[in-house]
Amino acid sequence: MENKAGFLLSPNTMLEIKSAPLTHPTENEILIRNHAIAVNPLERAQQDTGALISSYPYIMGLDNVGNIVEVGSAVTNFNEGDRVVALAAGVVRGNPTHGGFQLYTVILERYAVCIPDSVPFTNAVVLPVALATAASGLFESIYLAILVWGGSSSVGSCAIQLAKAAGLTVFATASAKNFEYVKDLRVSQVFDYNEPYVVARVSKRTHTAALPSLVEAAHGKNVVGGYDVISSHATTLACGQFLQAVGGGKIFCTRPDYTPLELQEGVTKAQGQPQHAADDGGPPIWHRVWADFMGEGLETGKLRPKPEPVVLEGGLERLQEGVDMVRKDVSAQKVVVEVTG
Ligand SMILES: NC(=O)c1ccc[n+]([C@@H]2O[C@H](COP(=O)([O-])OP(=O)(O)OC[C@H]3O[C@@H](n4cnc5c(N)ncnc54)[C@H](OP(=O)(O)O)[C@@H]3O)[C@@H](O)[C@H]2O)c1
Numbered sequence: 271m272e273n274k275a276g277f278l279l280s281p282n283t284m285l286e287i288k289s290a291p292l293t294h295p296t297e298n299e300i301l302i303r304n305h306a307i308a309v310n311p312l313e314r315a316q317q318d319t320g321a322l323i324s325s326y327p328y329i330m331g332l333d334n335v336g337n338i339v340e341v342g343s344a345v346t347n348f349n350e351g352d353r354v355v356a357l358a359a360g361v362v363r364g365n366p367t368h369g370g371f372q373l374y375t376v377i378l379e380r381y382a383v384c385i386p387d388s389v390p391f392t393n394a395v396v397l398p399v400a401l402a403t404a405a406s407g408l409f410e411s412i413y414l415a416i417l418v419w420g421g422s423s424s425v426g427s428c429a430i431q432l433a434k435a436a437g438l439t440v441f442a443t444a445s446a447k448n449f450e451y452v453k454d455l456r457v458s459q460v461f462d463y464n465e466p467y468v469v470a471r472v473s474k475r476t477h478t479a480a481l482p483s484l485v486e487a488a489h490g491k492n493v494v495g496g497y498d499v500i501s502s503h504a505t506t507l508a509c510g511q512f513l514q515a516v517g518g519g520k521i522f523c524t525r526p527d528y529t530p531l532e533l534q535e536g537v538t539k540a541q542g543q544p545q546h547a548a549d550d551g552g553p554p555i556w557h558r559v560w561a562d563f564m565g566e567g568l569e570t571g572k573l574r575p576k577p578e579p580v581v582l583e584g585g586l587e588r589l590q591e592g593v594d595m596v597r598k599d600v601s602a603q604k605v606v607v608e609v610t611g
Contacts, residue, residue, distance in 0.1 A: 271292055271302075271339065271465065272289065272292070272373075273289065273290045273291065273292040273372060273373050273374045274287060274289055274290055274372065274373050274586055275287070275288070275290035275332070275371055275372035275373070275586070276289065276329065276331075276372070276589040276590070277290070277327040277329060278317060278326065278327065278328045278329075278330060278332075278369035279316070279327050279329065280318065280320075280326055281318070281319060281320035282317070282318060282319075283317075283324075284316075284590055285371070286400045287586045287587055287589070289372075289596055290329070290376055291367065291378055293367045293368075293374075293376045293418070294340060294376075295340055295341065295342040295345075297342040297343045297345070297379075298344050298345065298346035298378060298379050298380075299342045299344055299345070299376050299377060299378055299379060300338050300341050300342065300348055300376070300377050300379055301338065301339050301340040301341075301374055301375070301377075301380060302334055302335075302336040302337065302338055302339070302341065302354060302356060302374065302375050302376075302377055302382070303336045303337050303338075303339045303372050303373065303374055304335065304336040304370070304372070304373060304374065304375060304609045305336040305337070305391040305392075305540060305608070305610050306335050306336070306391045306392045306395040306579075306606050306607065306608050306609060307331055307333060307334055307335075307395065307423065307589070307606070308332075308333035308373060308396055308398075308399075308580075308604050308605065309333075309371050309580070309589070309592040309593055309595070309596050309605040309606070309607065310333065310399055310424075310586045310596070310605075311332075311596060311602075312332065312399075312493055313331065313332075313371075313593050313596065314593055314596045315596045316328075317330070317467050319546070319591055322458050324364060325366075327359060327371030328366045328367070329366040329370075329371050329372055330359050330360070330369055330370070330371050330449055331360065331362070331369045331370025331371035331372070331375075332358050332359075332360075332370050332398065332399040332573075333355075333356075333357070333358070333370060333395050333396070333397070333399055333473050334355070334356045334358050334375050334377070334395065334398070335354070335355045335356070335385070335391045335392075335394050335395040335402045336351075336353075336354070336609075337351055337352065337353055337354075338350050338352045338354055339374070339462060345379050346379075347379060347460055347591060348379065348382065348384070348585045350412050352382055352384050353375070353384060353385050353387070353391070354377075354382040354383060354385065355381075355382065355383055355384040355385050355395060355397060355398055355564075356375070356377040356381055356396075356398060357377070357381040357382075357398040357399060357402055357544070358370030358375050358377060358381075359377070359378060359381055359546075360409035360581050362408045362474070362544070362592075363448055363450040363546070364379075366395050368508055371586065372586070373464075373586065373590055373609060378483060378551065379562075380553070380557055380561070381560075383440050383547050383560050383561075383564045383565045385564050385565065385568055386565075386567075388566055389568050389575060392403065392581050392606050392608055393575040393578075393579060393610075394555055394568070394575050395405070395575075395577050395579070395604075395606055396424060396575050396577060396578075396579055396592065396604040396606065397428065397564070397573075397574065399427045399544070400424040400427070400428045400604075401428045401432070401556070401559070401564060401573075402509045402556040402559075402560070403425050403428070403524060403543065403544055403556075404425050404426075404428035404429035404431060404432050404497075405428075405544075405555055405556040405559035405560075406542060406543065406544045406545065406554065406555060407429070407493075407497060407522035407523075407524065407540065407541075408429055408432050408433060408436075408497060409434070409436075409559075410520065410540045411495060411520050411540075412488055413438055413493055413494060413495040413520075413606045414438060414439065414493040414494070414498070415438055415439040415440070415441070415476075415493060415494045415495075416429075416433050416434070416438050416439075416441070416494065416495040416497055416513055417440075417441045417442070417443075417446045417472065417476075417494070417495070417496050417497070417509060417513075418430050418433070418442040418443070418457075418499065419439060419442075419443050419463070419496065419497065419498045419499060419504070419505050419508065419509050420444075420498070420499030420500045420505070421443060421444045421448075421455070421457060421460060421462040421499075422445065422448035422451055422452055422465040422577070422601065422602040423499045423500075423577075423602075424495070424577060425499045425524055426442065426444075426499040427455060427576040427577055427602075428576075429497045429499065429548070430442060430452070430456075430457055430574075431455060431567075431573055431574065431576070432559065432563075433456070433497075433581055434440045434455070434456050434457075435563065435572055435573070436566065439456060439458050440456075440457045441457060441458055441459045441460070441461070441472060442455075442457045442460050442461070443460070443461045443462070443463040443468065443472070443477055444460055444461075444462070444602075445462060445463070445464060445601065446462045446464070447601070448601065448602045449509045449566070450464075451576075451577070451602045455574075455576065458476075459474070459475055459476065460557070461571075462503075463508075468508065468561045469508050469511045469512050469515070470507070470515075471555060472512050473511075473515035473516060474513055476512075476516065488495025491570060493519070494513060494516050494517070494518075494519040495513075495519050495520050496509035496510070496519060496520070496521035497510065497520065497521075497522050497539055498511055498521050498522065498523045498524070499524055500524075501523040501524050501525040501528050501541070503530060504530045506530040506531075506533075506539070507509070507520060507530070507531070507532070508525060509521045510530075510532075510533055510534045510537045511534065513534070513536070513537045514534040514535065514536055514537055516536055517536070518535075518536025518537065519536075519538075520537070520540060521533075521537065521538070521539045521540075522539070522540050522541065522570050523539055523541040524541070524543075525539070525541060526541055526542050526543045528541055540586075544556045556598050560601045577602045577603050577604050578602075578603060578604070579603070579604050579605070579606035580600070580604070580605050580606065581606050581607075582595075582605065582606070582607045582608065582610050583607055584607075584608070585606045585607075585608075585610070586607070586609060588607050591609050592605045592606075592607045593598075
């Protein structure tokens with residue numbers, strides 16, 4: 271087996287595709303032959319600024335899908351040949367040999383899930399980091415209803431689906447062109463964030479929809495959350511205004527390094543990223559969502575691999591084009607590079 275990877279040699283340079291060492295799995299790891307790799311906003315930022323990169327040459331990439339070609343001695347859940355989707359943990363583990371932008375990636379056993387034959391590789395690969403991120407933030411607190419600001423994004427699509435599976439009432443924002451897409455994820459109401467007075471509209475419409483009965487049912491506790499996928503000052507301000515209007519609540523921001531300019535009275539925030547371990551050293555919440563929900567959800571249709579992929583065929587050589595597409599911004603789409611046909 272010969273490995274190749276897309277190397278970043280320094281910030282602000284093009285990816286170079288060349289031979290790479292083939293790392294074999296240790297006892298709790300598996301080795302995957304990647305069939306597809308998804309491109310995320312993090313890779314754009316890493317290429318531009320070197321964010322979260324401690325040394326070069328560096329192999330970026332978080333989302334992989336493929337067949338297992340080798341299992342570690344203590345692996346119990348997988349066999350060679352299994353079709354798996356996986357979170358490549360180069361960033362989390364501080365080790366670029368675990369990066370996703372290569373033909374073969376070593377993955378921690380608990381960072382992978384088997385996928386049904388009915389789900390194509392290029393669809394399944396849209397999920398890993400988006401689902402892990404959504405799960406990490408969404409279940410920070412107990413809510414009955416949530417506003418997902420950025421419902422047509424990858425993380426937002428996962429947050430909506432997880433919230434619906436958990437029985438929450440979900441409101442979301444998106445551009446008008448993506449209303450049908452977001453409605454198809456079964457949100458109660460979707461609002462165009464580009465319209466003036468959108469916060470007033472959201473507050474008013476949700477008040478006349480399901481919120482009053484939910485608030486009453488919860489006896490005045492904080493029951494409404496905000497999931498701010500975009501996490502800009504404008505979007506956090508808007509989520510906070512909405513929460514204040516409905517009696518307060520908590521906003522989750524996806525950017526770990528982010529401090530909003532202000533928070534309204536009665537509004538709190540949390541932020542972060544999928545952790546390797548929970549504060550008590552046990553498995554973080556997203557591991558449980560993966561283990562208990564992801565595979566089964568894909569099998570039953572409760573979890574759909576959304577958004578749709580824009581597939582670049584032709585192997586690792588197209589990774590740079592994929593990062594460039596993400597740099598120009600995507601809308602209700604995920605850029606996916608197919609490594610083998
Ligand atoms: N903390 C972590 O570990 C972690 C992990 C993954 C992602 N993230 C962060 O989460 C964010 C989203 O990532 P992603 O992969 O989901 O992004 P994405 O899918 O590339 O986001 C594109 C979407 O964002 C929507 N959007 C842009 N500006 C908006 C606004 N002002 N209000 C509402 N929606 C807006 C667009 O909606 P329309 O086309 O409908 O306008 C578009 O569909 C990024 O900043 C990323 O860095 C953090």
